Amino acid sequence: MANLLNVQSLRPISVSIPTVSSKLELSDLLGALKVRFGIGRNNYTITSGLYKVGKPDSQSDVLVSANYKLSFDVLRKNLDSLNVWILVIDTKGVNVWCAAGKGNFGTDNVVKSIKNTSLEHIVKHRNIILPQLSASGVAAYKVKEQTGFRAMFGPVQAKDIKAFIEAGHKATPAMRKVTFPMKERAKLISVDFMNAKYKLLLAMFAFFIFSGLDRTGFLFMKMFSTSLFPLINIFGGYVAGIVIATLFLPWIPFRAFALKGAFWGLILTVLLYSLIEVSYLEGISMGLINISIASFMTMNFTGSSTYTSLSGVQKEMKWAVPFQIGFIALGTILFIISKLV
Amino acid sequence: MQYLRNVVTLKLDNNLCTGCGMCAIVCPHAVFEINKGKAHIIDIDDCMECGACAINCRFDAISVKSGVGCAAGILNGILNGTEPSCDCTGDGKASCC
Numbered sequence: 001m002a003n004l005l006n007v008q009s010l011r012p013i014s015v016s017i018p019t020v021s022s023k024l025e026l027s028d029l030l031g032a033l034k035v036r037f038g039i040g041r042n043n044y045t046i047t048s049g050l051y052k053v054g055k056p057d058s059q060s061d062v063l064v065s066a067n068y069k070l071s072f073d074v075l076r077k078n079l080d081s082l083n084v085w086i087l088v089i090d091t092k093g094v095n096v097w098c099a100a101g102k103g104n105f106g107t108d109n110v111v112k113s114i115k116n117t118s119l120e121h122i123v124k125h126r127n128i129i130l131p132q133l134s135a136s137g138v139a140a141y142k143v144k145e146q147t148g149f150r151a152m153f154g155p156v157q158a159k160d161i162k163a164f165i166e167a168g169h170k171a172t173p174a175m176r177k178v179t180f181p182m183k184e185r186a187k188l189i190s191v192d193f194m195n196a197k198y199k200l201l202l203a204m205f206a207f208f209i210f211s212g213l214d215r216t217g218f219l220f221m222k223m224f225s226t227s228l229f230p231l232i233n234i235f236g237g238y239v240a241g242i243v244i245a246t247l248f249l250p251w252i253p254f255r256a257f258a259l260k261g262a263f264w265g266l267i268l269t270v271l272l273y274s275l276i277e278v279s280y281l282e283g284i285s286m287g288l289i290n291i292s293i294a295s296f297m298t299m300n301f302t303g304s305s306t307y308t309s310l311s312g313v314q315k316e317m318k319w320a321v322p323f324q325i326g327f328i329a330l331g332t333i334l335f336i337i338s339k340l341v
Numbered sequence: 342m343q344y345l346r347n348v349v350t351l352k353l354d355n356n357l358c359t360g361c362g363m364c365a366i367v368c369p370h371a372v373f374e375i376n377k378g379k380a381h382i383i384d385i386d387d388c389m390e391c392g393a394c395a396i397n398c399r400f401d402a403i404s405v406k407s408g409v410g411c412a413a414g415i416l417n418g419i420l421n422g423t424e425p426s427c428d429c430t431g432d433g434k435a436s437c438c
Binding site: 100101102132133135136137138139140141153156171173176177178180249250255256257299300302303305306307308309310311312313314315316317 | 342343344345346348349350363366367368369370371387388389390391392393396397399406407408409410411412413414415416425426
């Protein structure tokens with residue numbers, strides 16, 4: 001079974017079925033922050049099974065959720081004044097959409113949870129409400145065939161669940177659509193930045209050392225006095241690719257993410273070259289490198305985005321990856337040459 | 342927001358479609374509309390190949406090669422010689438979702 005609860009408010013209150021609050025506590029919010037910054041992310045699960053919100057009875061709605069605590073918290077936060085059951089299925093601590101894509105939030109798992117919790121004895125009706133984004137893993141008609149429960153797909157976002165229930169289990173077209181506003185994109189930046197931190201430090205360290213190269217050998221003084229330009233470029237390439245390109249994602253007309261990142265890398269190159277005085281060769285070499293870094297980082301954001309297709313990313317990578325490798329290799333060689341001439 | 346043009350593998354077989362409307366319900370990008378008792382694809386470039394429509398179509402009228410539209414996942418797949426995988430749950434540190 002899943003991991004034990006680690007949050008006080010989620011400890012079972014009644015003996016058989018635990019009740020959870022629709023209010024989040026400080027510990028929930030701190031936990032969410034830690035997840036965003038990648039601290040102990042893999043343990044952010046809650047125990048699967050049936051939970052109560054308010055005082056549900058045999059006529060109350062059953063909402064299905066993943067056992068990723070952030071998903072669960074977002075759901076219960078939006079259930080204020082409702083009396084409902086929450087059926088938490090074991091998605092191995094992964095959010096709804098990703099778990100559905102990987103099969104953990106799948107038909108079999110939903111069927112198993114309905115049977116394990118004896119849901120047919122707890123409610124008289126035969127409906128469950130699934131998050132819409134679980135549809136890439138759950139075939140509603142198969143759940144019905146195997147359990148007798150009609151699986152309805154609720155809205156994409158938990159904030160619409162109340163309106164969905166009040167409208168008699170109907171979602172408006174807007175509730176069915178996934179959006180990707182700047183606020184949502186901004187939330188994902190910290191995770192991407194933390195994921196890439198070792199690559200960033202390694203690249204910065206390498207160019208710090210390269211800066212000391214000289215035709216007479218290796219000069220420590222030169223390393224300290226000339227490494228500023230390459231270090232700013234590398235760090236800038238990361239920021240351009242992860243932060244700037246992500247925040248302004250739809251503002252850049254190119255569709256390929258690698259090009260969106262490369263665009264901001266080019267802007268950075270022009271900016272830094274005009275601000276800091278370096279040789280022509282060093283300026284070009286660092287431009288190639290930061291464009292490559294920014295392009296790669298933004299291309300990686302396809303995984304966090306909500307609208308990229310597998311076929312599309314494969315197509316993009318076919319030309320983008322060789323170009324990124326070529327740019328960073330050529331840039332590194334030119335940088336070393338610029339130090340030796 | 343729309344991704345690359347003319348690349349997704351989504352296919353709808355109008356002969357098998359009964360117009361039940363399930364695809365239009367599950368699609369997170371409003372790719373389908375139901376018109377005169379049949380589903381129609383409004384703009385195929387809106388599709389992200391999540392596969393929700395295909396697995397929820399009990400008449401097998403929809404096919405799509407679904408998977409993770411994730412560069413890190415595709416790189417993982419190439420490096421490990423497997424299908425593209427995000428590795429969200431394994432021991433690996435990679436987490437793309």
